[in-house]
Amino acid sequence: MTVLVWAEHNGISLKKSTRQTISAAQAWNEPVHVLVVGHQVSAVAQDAATLAGVAEVIQVDAPHLAHVLAEDLAACLVEIGKDYQVILANHAPYARNALARAAALLDVGMVSDVIHIEAPAIYTHPVFAGSILETVVNTDAIQILTVRGSAFSETAPAPVAHKITERNAPKPQGLSRWIREDVHASDRPELTSARVVVAGGRALGEQFNTLLQPLAGKLGAAIGASRSAVDAGLAANDIQVGQTGIVIAPDLYIAIGISGAIQHVAGIKDSKVIVAINNDPDAPIFQIADYGLVGDLFTLVPELVAGITGATSH
Amino acid sequence: MKILVALKRVPDYSVPARITPDGSDIEANKIAINPFDEIAVEAALRLSTPQRPAEIVVVSIGNLASQEVLRHALAMGADRAIRVETENSLEPLDVAKVLKAVAGWEQPDLWLLGKQAVGADAGQTGQMLAGLLGIGQATFVSALEWQGNELIARREVEGGTETLALKLPALVTTDLQLNTPRYIKLPNLIAAKRKPIETLTLAELGITPRQRIQRIKLENAPARTAGIKVSSVPELLEKLRTDAKVLS
Ligand SMILES: Cc1cc2nc3c(=O)[nH]c(=O)nc-3n(C[C@H](O)[C@H](O)[C@H](O)COP(=O)(O)OP(=O)(O)OC[C@H]3O[C@@H](n4cnc5c(N)ncnc54)[C@H](O)[C@@H]3O)c2cc1C
Numbered sequence: 404m405t406v407l408v409w410a411e412h413n414g415i416s417l418k419k420s421t422r423q424t425i426s427a428a429q430a431w432n433e434p435v436h437v438l439v440v441g442h443q444v445s446a447v448a449q450d451a452a453t454l455a456g457v458a459e460v461i462q463v464d465a466p467h468l469a470h471v472l473a474e475d476l477a478a479c480l481v482e483i484g485k486d487y488q489v490i491l492a493n494h495a496p497y498a499r500n501a502l503a504r505a506a507a508l509l510d511v512g513m514v515s516d517v518i519h520i521e522a523p524a525i526y527t528h529p530v531f532a533g534s535i536l537e538t539v540v541n542t543d544a545i546q547i548l549t550v551r552g553s554a555f556s557e558t559a560p561a562p563v564a565h566k567i568t569e570r571n572a573p574k575p576q577g578l579s580r581w582i583r584e585d586v587h588a589s590d591r592p593e594l595t596s597a598r599v600v601v602a603g604g605r606a607l608g609e610q611f612n613t614l615l616q617p618l619a620g621k622l623g624a625a626i627g628a629s630r631s632a633v634d635a636g637l638a639a640n641d642i643q644v645g646q647t648g649i650v651i652a653p654d655l656y657i658a659i660g661i662s663g664a665i666q667h668v669a670g671i672k673d674s675k676v677i678v679a680i681n682n683d684p685d686a687p688i689f690q691i692a693d694y695g696l697v698g699d700l701f702t703l704v705p706e707l708v709a710g711i712t713g714a715t716s717h
Numbered sequence: 718m719k720i721l722v723a724l725k726r727v728p729d730y731s732v733p734a735r736i737t738p739d740g741s742d743i744e745a746n747k748i749a750i751n752p753f754d755e756i757a758v759e760a761a762l763r764l765s766t767p768q769r770p771a772e773i774v775v776v777s778i779g780n781l782a783s784q785e786v787l788r789h790a791l792a793m794g795a796d797r798a799i800r801v802e803t804e805n806s807l808e809p810l811d812v813a814k815v816l817k818a819v820a821g822w823e824q825p826d827l828w829l830l831g832k833q834a835v836g837a838d839a840g841q842t843g844q845m846l847a848g849l850l851g852i853g854q855a856t857f858v859s860a861l862e863w864q865g866n867e868l869i870a871r872r873e874v875e876g877g878t879e880t881l882a883l884k885l886p887a888l889v890t891t892d893l894q895l896n897t898p899r900y901i902k903l904p905n906l907i908a909a910k911r912k913p914i915e916t917l918t919l920a921e922l923g924i925t926p927r928q929r930i931q932r933i934k935l936e937n938a939p940a941r942t943a944g945i946k947v948s949s950v951p952e953l954l955e956k957l958r959t960d961a962k963v964l965s
């Protein structure tokens with residue numbers, strides 16, 4: 404019995420969420436293989452081969468996998484994964500896109516967004532915007548799941564490098580064509596792995612960036628937004644935090660002018676410390692915040708920026 | 718051109734769900750069309766243009782009450798509806814198998830589904846259906862337009878977007894940003910009552926659902942409790958430094 408982790412990477416190294424997924428994969432107490440798919444990804448394979456808890460790395464390298472399409476990734480997962488008993492990946496757009504397709508092709512079910520693996524095939528995952536936790540048993544022969552990376556610790560580097568095996572890619576499916584990507588260049592840390600996140604709501608209006616950037620800069624924080632802020636065009640869609648956006652669990656989350664709707668809270672409630680700044684003392688966000696500050700954000704945020712002297716502690 | 722849109726009836730997201738007293742089920746006020754599916758209907762309507770008129774067929778798998786979401790879509794402008802009768806809620810793989818069987822009947826050029834059905838939040842059905850049909854897919858789509866014979870789809874990914882071209886037949890799942898569904902005017906609501914809703918059974922489609930994933934337990938997620946209110950920025954910073962120890 405072997406476990407296969409599909410690795411998400413940036414062409415050079417594994418994403419933090421994949422290192423967390425590798426930890427989750429240890430629940431089976433079986434050898435864990437890491438599948439690296441892409442083009443010219445030997446550095447990524449090397450990176451995966453030097454992590455604890457990895458028995459072997461499978462590298463599938465082909466030009467058509469440079470910007471991997473769901474159809475091609477699913478074909479790899481089916482071709483290689485059919486010999487495994489468990490296939491898992493982090494619950495993020497690319498894995499969600501391809502794993503479910505692969506599951507159907509393998510005629511097995513899938514469990515999404517697992518936060519706890521109680522025993523092999525027994526999983527807990529949030530439903531209803533995170534308000535309820537459901538534990539299920541999957542009776543299928545091949546277990547397919549996505550895990551919430553932030554619910555698992557990161558695997559450590561290994562003292563010795565593991566074996567890397569190259570496998571051929573299935574031929575291109577040719578059903579869709581990659582045109583381009585538009586990645587928002589940012590010198591801020593990644594939202595999903597940042598230790599500190601400051602987020603703004605609709606209330607910030609045109610000053611969304613001018614208010615939040617200095618604060619994020621001082622705190623070394625990533626910037627997030629409520630859906631209303633995204634809908635109002637104040638922030639890019641990919642920084643929306645919440646049930647239908649990104650789920651985060653930083654050490655410190657600062658919600659500024661965010662009311663605290665259940666769909667927003669679903670994305671932040673695993674944060675270690677939550678701070679809320681809002682001029683409405685009855686805003687629901689105060690029911691979940693560790694520290695609440697009632698007042699006008701337009702005066703409080705600059706005050707906060709001025710008051711932060713040192714860096715955040717580590 | 719024919720576009721099929723799959724609709725699910727889901728709990729109203731504005732009413733909190735509760736675990737039943739015996740702990741076996743979730744009590745939720747199931748009334749609404751899944752918001753992502755309403756966006757899918759709107760997307761279908763916008764993809765149908767005078768140059769490229771499309772017949773829009775909406776499909777829902779569920780009990781009689783699912784007719785309400787089909788009527789809603791018909792009132793928005795869909796042409797006809799199909800309801801596949803079942804009292805049970807099917808797992809995504811079985812939903813995909815039923816929709817595949819419907820595709821065998823209807824031969825659509827394009828499928829539109831929601832990126833996820835709120836409640837269970839699985840987000841699997843579209844990808845599974847595309848896989849079973851062997852067609853191309855674009856999930857979490859926030860912009861969609863025709864360009865020649867291809868459909869250009871912008872997908873939401875971590876840190877930005879990705880743009881794909883799809884050959885038909887294809888399948889798209891919708892993100893919230895794709896559009897804002899139209900308001901339904903009363904005359905359309907009345908007119909929708911005259912549009913046909915065909916009912917099929919799982920047996921007619923040759924599908925025997927199988928429960929692969931069984932619920933063992935439900936519990937309330939650990940709730941965060943309210944902390945304290947601080948009265949000033951200096952007090953906040955002091956707390957963050959000395960009590961929470963997240964600032965140095
Ligand atoms: C299916 C579905 C999915 C959703 N998914 C998400 C999601 O993933 N993420 C998400 O965030 N939302 C999501 N939403 C939307 C969510 O329900 C709320 O509408 C949204 O979170 C509200 O954003 P907001 O707090 O910025 O705006 P509002 O609710 O309008 O709150 C603004 C807040 O700012 C405060 N304020 C105003 N002026 C000031 C000032 N000068 N100083 C200080 N405070 C001020 C107000 O008191 C208020 O509390 C979803 C909704 C649906 C239906």
Ligand SMILES: Nc1ncnc2c1ncn2[C@@H]1O[C@H](COP(=O)(O)O)[C@@H](O)[C@H]1O
Pocket residue numbers: 723724725726751753754776777778779807809812829830831832833834835837838839840841842843
């Ligand atoms: N019972 C159903 N009937 C029709 N469509 C469904 C049903 N269940 C799921 N879908 C479609 O599949 C999408 C994703 O659902 P899910 O995979 O359950 O999150 C939904 O947005 C619908 O478009």
